[in-house]
Amino acid sequence: MLKYAILGLLNREPLTGYDISQKFNNTVCNFWYSTHGQIYPALKKLNSEGLISFETGTKGTLLKKKFYQLTDEGREELSQWISTPLDLEPTAKDSFRLQLFFTEIMGIEESLRLVKEQKIKRTAKLSRLQSKMDEKFQENPKFGSQPNESLGDYLVLKGAVMREESYVNWLDECETVLERFLH
Amino acid sequence: MLKYAILGLLNREPLTGYDISQKFNNTVCNFWYSTHGQIYPALKKLNSEGLISFETGTKGTLLKKKFYQLTDEGREELSQWISTPLDLEPTAKDSFRLQLFFTEIMGIEESLRLVKEQKIKRTAKLSRLQSKMDEKFQENPKFGSQPNESLGDYLVLKGAVMREESYVNWLDECETVLERFLH
DNA sequence: CAATCCATGTAATCGGTTACATGATTCC
DNA sequence: GGAATCATGTAACCGATTACATGGATTG
Structure with a gap:
């Protein structure tokens, strides 16, 4: 590959x-x-x-x-x-998800600490991506009438932003669920 | 690991x-x-x-x-x-994103075909995940007052669903952008 | 003149996949 | 009786990382 x-x-x-x-x-x-x-x-x-x-x-x-x-x-x-369609690859390994899967081993406070830690890192990554997006494509990206390289650049960068947004949203959900145990 | x-x-x-x-x-x-x-x-x-x-x-x-x-x-x-915080791993490789990055090599119709193909596969995966979610946790998951294994199960499954939803949303965005070139 | 970057390569090692190999159990 | 599944292992190979190794160019 x-x-x-x-x-x-x-x-x-x-x-x-x-x-x-x-x-x-x-x-x-x-x-x-x-x-x-x-x-x-x-x-x-x-x-x-x-x-x-x-x-x-x-x-x-x-x-x-x-x-x-x-x-x-x-x-x-x-x-x-x-242009050859590829089969879906197995889901990528993710050590943070692995840790959280075994959350019962830690206390709730400890799990929350891990989640918040991870959220800081992911949020930082997300804003780096968003800056890059703003920088390269401003608000509304313009491509010529013919597709060119910057179309591919845009699509994958957009994909990266959406992926990180989703990760951060998931961390929010984790936080909410875990916090319910504290009260 | x-x-x-x-x-x-x-x-x-x-x-x-x-x-x-x-x-x-x-x-x-x-x-x-x-x-x-x-x-x-x-x-x-x-x-x-x-x-x-x-x-x-x-x-x-x-x-x-x-x-x-x-x-x-x-x-x-x-x-x-x-409970050891881990650094973010490098973003996982994704051959479909690799193909789309080089979209200028194909025609728009061909890119669209690939995207739609991928969307079918991803949507199928998403509904498998959603079924599993419904099956195991119905609408509102209930954990005891103490965290147990099913909490970890829920969090990672929720994460998987959100990840696939996000992927499908991104594919929708790709479709929209590509279709704009056809008109 | 020293640190950092540009630039190219190889070697050892490691993590992971695929194939090879064997045999019992279950179900139709 | 045959196919699918349960069950355990090893060996060859491959992709990828890390370390080893070298040296020129740029910048402060």
């Missing part, structure tokens, strides 16, 4: 392995991530399979950079995959 | 490895899962570490079963972990 994440990014513009790992920490991090220890070997493999190629650039006088781009076969393979 | 999932389940009642793998496919699947190929070795290790022990039972006349239970050290280690 990492394969398609990389191909998709390269379809937008030529990138170095370093660029790709940066994207996995920023834009793309709301639905995918990876580290350079996996990215460089993957690029090597994709290159040997003929799906991507690279041109060497330099920064300063000595530092070598490899700019990767899609080959025709790479572009073809990407289009194939992109 | 699998370690604590297993300890938590065993804190509720003695279970066999097979029982545990069943739970990971049913109740617990909304926030954790694993397969027997990982569970049996993990039980062996937890046993060798003195966190769990087992008693051998039989089914019929020949079939041996191992019922695992927590030791005092196991119970202690579990309580330690259960």
Whole structure:
């Protein structure tokens, strides 16, 4: 799957392995991530399979950079995959939910403390996402008459915001239910 | 982390490895899962570490079963972990979001088709979750005056329902945005 | 001139999945 | 009697993380 994440990014513009790992920490991090220890070997493999190629650039006088781009076969393979319906993946693991599932082990006060702690972190994450949204798309996003890259950017960012909102709402519900036990 | 999932389940009642793998496919699947190929070795290790022990039972006349239970050290280690605040994990990977991020590669009609496809699957999952909720907790869940296991069951199931609702809402938003391009 | 970032790679390890392997029990 | 399920294990493999390793460029 990492394969398609990389191909998709390269379809937008030529990138170095370093660029790709940066994207996995920023834009793309709301639905995918990876580290350079996996990215460089993957690029090597994709290159040997003929799906991507690279041109060497330099920064300063000595530092070598490899700019990767899609080959025709790479572009073809990407289009194939992109419109293939995928089965739902098993629900992602979530250690906080795991802890709360076993809430009977703690006291109510302790469970509440955990929930409030988690809410602080989640709320912070949500407002980071909302800022990014405001920054990139203001109130009403405008795309041209033709779909372009910023449409995909918008849809997944919107999805990330909604996901975090929902998580925070759930934490509110947990708080309410737990507090009922205190009175 | 699998370690604590297993300890938590065993804190509720003695279970066999097979029982545990069943739970990971049913109740617990909304926030954790694993397969027997990982569970049996993990039980062996937890046993060798003195966190769990087992008693051998039989089914019929020949079939041996191992019922695992927590030791005092196991119970202690579990309580330690259960109330330890955890940092937010990186956002889980989601191949559907990955596809939609690269929506510019497809045509609008094709993107819409994918979104609708996904919505059917997600809606089906949501109604399975809602049925389970109705079945176990009817309209207004009642817990005793003391928190018990069914409180944890309720909270995570509620969380799963809210998560899927949010996913479906997001897919609606995607549909709306994409349809605007058709007119 | 030191710290931080840019840039690329490999190796060891780990967590997890899939396949291999075996055999009893239950239900139709 | 055969199929599905119960039940337990191991081995090969794969995806991913962390650590190891190196060195240039930029900025204060």
